[in-house]
Amino acid sequence: MATFFTFDLAMDLTPIWLTLKLASITTLVLLLIGLPLAYWLSKGRSIVKIILEAIITMPLVLPPSVLGFYLLLAFSPQHGIGKWLHEIFNIQFVFSFQGLILASIIYSMPFMIGPIKSALQQLPLSLSQASYTLGKTERQTFIKVLLPNIRSSVLTAVILTFAHTLGEFGVVLMIGGNIPNVTRVASIAVYDSVENMDYHAANVYSLILFSITFIMVISVFVFNKYKAKSPLE
């Protein structure tokens, strides 16, 4: 039992670094996509917006293996888009780190879009209207007025997206497989270690993931100055 909780310095921590790299890139890309997309979705309703929102929300309710399966089919180098990308740009998403990023972006998108869109919708319309009457463009209004007033929600979205990406398993396994140093992220490494009866390694990976995630969720409360009742709000 004593060795169960010991930390072996010679242990392969590449899965942890790969996971952190994946979560950081995914969060950054989603932040850049998410801000304008959430802003656009927050303004009015149309059939296009409803359909797009449903698509963005699907990963919340769809089994990750289903999403992973379709991504695997779509980006397979033998068919459709995957074949085209491979032949024209020599890009391969299946069983590669780029594939993990793409899958994570799709899978974690609702966690970035949801809180930002909801916060924008809760701001009084008169804030942007007041800014327009002062001669400010939509872009200026978004940057100077709207964004600073939804800071805590953006932070919540960033942390949730990062934490959620850390814990991805099904999608990542389907599209990335389990290639050491390439696609073997921490969640896969935990599963792999348990399969190989290496409970010590599984415990170290799990404990690191648990600690990082716990610190991130706690930080949501701290940065929001205890305003949020739950990190999901």
Next chain:
Amino acid sequence: MISIDIEKKLKAYKGQQVLKIAAQFTVGSITKIYGPSGAGKTTFLKIIAGLIDPEKGKITIGDTLWLDTAANFSLSPQKRKVGFVFQNYALFPNMTVQQHLEYATDDALWIKRLLEIGKLETFTEHKPEYLSGGQQQRLAILRAMAIKPQLLLMDEPFSALDPKMKSEIIPELKLLWGELGTTTLIVSHNPQELEGLAELELYIENQ
């Protein structure tokens, strides 16, 4: 001359009603707009500012066309650049008093003068949540005045001011409007509030 002729369907408790107004305002005049709740007074101001589009209408300010629904033309609110005092103030929670005015204008002397008129010189670093209702309302007026508007639209602009503050600030504002040649439209529920200030009246009724 400011010429406005608009028609807009409004949602009402019992079905729909129509806001239909045709009016002209001379440049530099001050007009009081009044009428029952739900008649469309705020909507009227927002249509003029370009924040709401009417179904039908034409708005011209002197020689400049702002709106002509027949020609499918509507000048953006940014280009109309009217001063607008919102009923809920619409202050920016992230900005201090000074930042509100600096967001609207780069003219430091003008900002200083406005702060003096609004008696907010000692509150420049305060954000709206640390201001009283009356101070917030004054800031909303000052922000609208910061852009030196040719047309000023005010929605219940003095409702949170005490009588003393009102009697001090109104003459100062009138002086400013005279200097700038600002045409002012003021929505008010209180008929006595604008006595001696407004020269013209516009009554909007439920239709």
